Amino acid sequence: MIRWLLGPIGLCLAAAQALATDPVTIGVGYLGVAGTRSTLSLVEQPADNDGVAGAKLAIEDNNTTGKFLNQRFTLEERRIKEGEDVVQAATALAEHNGFIVTDLPADALLKVADALRDRGTLLFNAGAIDERLREADCRANVIHSAPTRSMLADALGQYLVWKRWPRWLLVVGSHDEDKLYADALRRAATRFGAKIVQERTFEDTGGARRTDSGVTLIQRQMPVFTQQAPAYDVLVAADESEVFAAYLPYRTWDPRPVAGSAGLVPRSWDAAQDQWGATQMQNRFMKLNSRRMTALDMQAWTAVRMIGEATSRTNSGDVKKVSDFIKGPDFSVAAFKGTKLTLRDWNLQLRQPILLVDGRMVVSVSPQEGFLHQVSELDTLGYDRPESKCKLK
Amino acid sequence: MLRVGLLSGLVLVTAPAHAFVAYVSNEKSNTVSVIDTDSWTVTKTIKVGQRPRGIEFTRDGKFVMVAVGDDDTIQVIDAKTQAIVDTLPSGPDPELFTQDAAGKTLYVANENDNTVTVIDLEKRARLGDIQVGVEPEGMTISPDGKILINTSETTNMAHFIDTASRQIVANVLVDARPRFAEFKHDASELWVSSEIGGTVSIVDPGKHEVIGKVNFEIPGLRKEAVQPVGIGMTKDDKTAFVALGPANRVAVVDVATRKVTKYLLVGQRVWHMAFTPDEKYLLTTNGVSNDVSVIDVAAQKVIKTIQVGELPWGITIAP
Numbered sequence: 001m002i003r004w005l006l007g008p009i010g011l012c013l014a015a016a017q018a019l020a021t022d023p024v025t026i027g028v029g030y031l032g033v034a035g036t037r038s039t040l041s042l043v044e045q046p047a048d049n050d051g052v053a054g055a056k057l058a059i060e061d062n063n064t065t066g067k068f069l070n071q072r073f074t075l076e077e078r079r080i081k082e083g084e085d086v087v088q089a090a091t092a093l094a095e096h097n098g099f100i101v102t103d104l105p106a107d108a109l110l111k112v113a114d115a116l117r118d119r120g121t122l123l124f125n126a127g128a129i130d131e132r133l134r135e136a137d138c139r140a141n142v143i144h145s146a147p148t149r150s151m152l153a154d155a156l157g158q159y160l161v162w163k164r165w166p167r168w169l170l171v172v173g174s175h176d177e178d179k180l181y182a183d184a185l186r187r188a189a190t191r192f193g194a195k196i197v198q199e200r201t202f203e204d205t206g207g208a209r210r211t212d213s214g215v216t217l218i219q220r221q222m223p224v225f226t227q228q229a230p231a232y233d234v235l236v237a238a239d240e241s242e243v244f245a246a247y248l249p250y251r252t253w254d255p256r257p258v259a260g261s262a263g264l265v266p267r268s269w270d271a272a273q274d275q276w277g278a279t280q281m282q283n284r285f286m287k288l289n290s291r292r293m294t295a296l297d298m299q300a301w302t303a304v305r306m307i308g309e310a311t312s313r314t315n316s317g318d319v320k321k322v323s324d325f326i327k328g329p330d331f332s333v334a335a336f337k338g339t340k341l342t343l344r345d346w347n348l349q350l351r352q353p354i355l356l357v358d359g360r361m362v363v364s365v366s367p368q369e370g371f372l373h374q375v376s377e378l379d380t381l382g383y384d385r386p387e388s389k390c391k392l393k
Numbered sequence: 394m395l396r397v398g399l400l401s402g403l404v405l406v407t408a409p410a411h412a413f414v415a416y417v418s419n420e421k422s423n424t425v426s427v428i429d430t431d432s433w434t435v436t437k438t439i440k441v442g443q444r445p446r447g448i449e450f451t452r453d454g455k456f457v458m459v460a461v462g463d464d465d466t467i468q469v470i471d472a473k474t475q476a477i478v479d480t481l482p483s484g485p486d487p488e489l490f491t492q493d494a495a496g497k498t499l500y501v502a503n504e505n506d507n508t509v510t511v512i513d514l515e516k517r518a519r520l521g522d523i524q525v526g527v528e529p530e531g532m533t534i535s536p537d538g539k540i541l542i543n544t545s546e547t548t549n550m551a552h553f554i555d556t557a558s559r560q561i562v563a564n565v566l567v568d569a570r571p572r573f574a575e576f577k578h579d580a581s582e583l584w585v586s587s588e589i590g591g592t593v594s595i596v597d598p599g600k601h602e603v604i605g606k607v608n609f610e611i612p613g614l615r616k617e618a619v620q621p622v623g624i625g626m627t628k629d630d631k632t633a634f635v636a637l638g639p640a641n642r643v644a645v646v647d648v649a650t651r652k653v654t655k656y657l658l659v660g661q662r663v664w665h666m667a668f669t670p671d672e673k674y675l676l677t678t679n680g681v682s683n684d685v686s687v688i689d690v691a692a693q694k695v696i697k698t699i700q701v702g703e704l705p706w707g708i709t710i711a712p
Contacts, residue, residue, distance in 0.1 A: 280505055309569075377615060
């Protein structure tokens, strides 16, 4: 009888002790570049805390869960100013944080990844969409929560083909990223059976993005720029540099819809997304940050939630254990996109549906119906395993 | 005496099947459809607040409570007059709720602020809040009334709450996005559906451990489309029905072996379900096709489809 009673009491004591001990602290760093870039539309001008605001919310969400598991999450933010050494900043962050979420250009990210490789720090690329980071330049210590250009282009391409707008007039900016996006769009056209009827280049001749009498001039320029095009269904613009695309809708010579960098835009997230329980998340974000949630915020949120998901499943804050779990076959994370998100094990890219948005509404979500795949329909977006040049090391 | 018995037996045989009344919340059209289970027709459509989802009869069968999330309240419909007569002081964005066996206390999951609100149903007053995980959703109470279960969608846990002390006594990690929880009637198991995880976790309520899982594999259907939500269990605890969301099917599960024995094709995006009190029929709400499927429980067959409002979500049937 006594022993029978002692058992449960012992258990209770053990449970009480577990709670009384100090929580396991899981440090997450956030490394970004100081300052924001200019957009053509004032409405789309990113906030100073674009990205890290999403990480902050995920830390709160993780901590709500963490209080039941005796885990505590902290966030340390570091912004690099021009001329500052990114490796030095990353190394300092890695002192206290086993995980670092980054919003860095590709070259800077690679430097950081190589510098921190032996330390075991796990990096989450929330900002860079460059294909090469998942292909020839992939790294075993970098997980990508940001989608790639090809995923974005394929998401758009599938919808345009589904909509039976197969003839595209492709307008490409003159900067490198614009050309990379155009490459991805050309690839999408080939994959899904669309035809680029003509390509035009919009030269960036410099000048201010905002001027007092700009609209009058733009209204004359854009129709002229788009006239005498062969018959086409949709104008697809590749303008990551924010030079011209936003000027195109309603101003094309022929009355045609615009997609790509303006008009119908493929994004990982949008402030208008309210399906699959996203409203609660949007509300939480608004309450915390007093503004709407962007794609970059979501990519950072997802990265930090991936960490939280793995620490709760493994009941551990150990970086190695958590890394192995995230890279393993049992990992998945829910991110308000109607399906679980998993990692492509060949390049550590997060599979995800892509939203097609017009600035006010979510028009559609890709992959579109009918685009099939033997493993996951999400792998109809972007470079697939057989095409991959990535060798993780 | 014998004759009386025989007589009443005869009366039962000749009387028409007993009709029940089902109430269906239509998330998009902000209405509740009233269905007569004799004629299988919608007899009335009641206008309610914004975004009605969780819906349940009071234990005495006199009222229907419906959570109208975007109005941050629960409305009370008088089952006799089929008119809204009152509101209950829930927290922000109520979604699902459950009540104790006596029908005196109501527990409401408020999705927006990570709390469960406790409401005195007689006084219609708020008694307090319990802090839970991120996005509380599924709610159920143990058959003995001592343990309240809440599932939190982003924390991915089933929280065990002592109804006397209103304290969390255990948290059990389940698969991603747990949406609905249901006890076996003998209290030996708790079933929790995970919408994104695509499984039903079976929890030992004493040990607070996941002791098994129900997996769903539908030939020709991609795995991501299997998103379990509503669960219905027969009174003999032998058969469970699980709504599989965009897989457009209800799985029939043998409770003892935890294996699916059959998939019943229903409408599109099936959410929740309710049995008629005689357990002859099971009604499911099909969110995308805007209808309710009627399943003959014994035959395990869909026998009828009833058009309701836009995006039907929850369902309750008069006791």
